Amino acid sequence: MRGVNLMRDGARATAEAVKRRLSGMSETCHVYVSPDGEVAIERRTDPRTKRERPDEWLVGTYSRKSSVSDLEADLECRLDEIRMREAA
Numbered sequence: 001m002r003g004v005n006l007m008r009d010g011a012r013a014t015a016e017a018v019k020r021r022l023s024g025m026s027e028t029c030h031v032y033v034s035p036d037g038e039v040a041i042e043r044r045t046d047p048r049t050k051r052e053r054p055d056e057w058l059v060g061t062y063s064r065k066s067s068v069s070d071l072e073a074d075l076e077c078r079l080d081e082i083r084m085r086e087a088a
Contacts, residue, residue: 007037015071
C-alpha cells in the first residue's frame with residue numbers, strides 16, 4: 001500500500017487505511033508489514049499478486065467484513081514485534 005507505514009502512522013490510522021482498501025475488494029486478502037513498517041495487501045487467490053514475503057511479516061488474512069478494531073489489534077501486535085526486534 002503506497003504511502004502507508006505502520007511505524008510512522010500508528011496502528012489506528014493504518015487499520016483505517018487498510019479497511020478502506022479492503023472495502024473495495026471482494027476476496028480475502030493477506031496483510032503484510034515489513035520490518036520497516038511498510039504495509040502490503042495481496043489478494044489471497046490471485047497468483048499474479050503473489051510475492052515472496054517472509055511468513056513473519058504476515059499480520060493476518062482479512063476481508064471487507066473485517067472490523068477496524070480487529071485490524072488495529074493485529075497491527076498493534078505486529079508493531080510490538082518490530083519494536084522488540086529493534087531493541088534486541
